[in-house]
Amino acid sequence: MLGWALTFLIIALIAAVLGFGGIAGAAAGIAKVIFFIFIVLLVISLLVNALRGKAPRL
Numbered sequence: 001m002l003g004w005a006l007t008f009l010i011i012a013l014i015a016a017v018l019g020f021g022g023i024a025g026a027a028a029g030i031a032k033v034i035f036f037i038f039i040v041l042l043v044i045s046l047l048v049n050a051l052r053g054k055a056p057r058l
Contacts, residue, residue, distance in 0.1 A: 005034040 012027035 002035070002038050005031045005038060007031075008034065 008027045008031035012024045012031060015021075015024035015027060
C-alpha cells in the first residue's frame with residue numbers, strides 16, 4: 001500500500017512539473033489518502049499484536 005502512495009506521489013510530481021495542475025492535484029490527493037490508510041492499518045496491526053502478547057514484526 002505504501003508503494004501505491006509513492007507511485008501516486010511520483011505521478012503528481014511529474015504532472016506538476018509538466019504543468020498538468022488538475023492531474024497533479026488529484027494524484028497528490030490520492031497519495032495522501034492511501035498514505036493515511038497505510039498509517040492507520042499499521043497502528044491497528046501493532047496494537048493487535050501488542051494485545052496478543054507478540055512482539056511487533058517490523
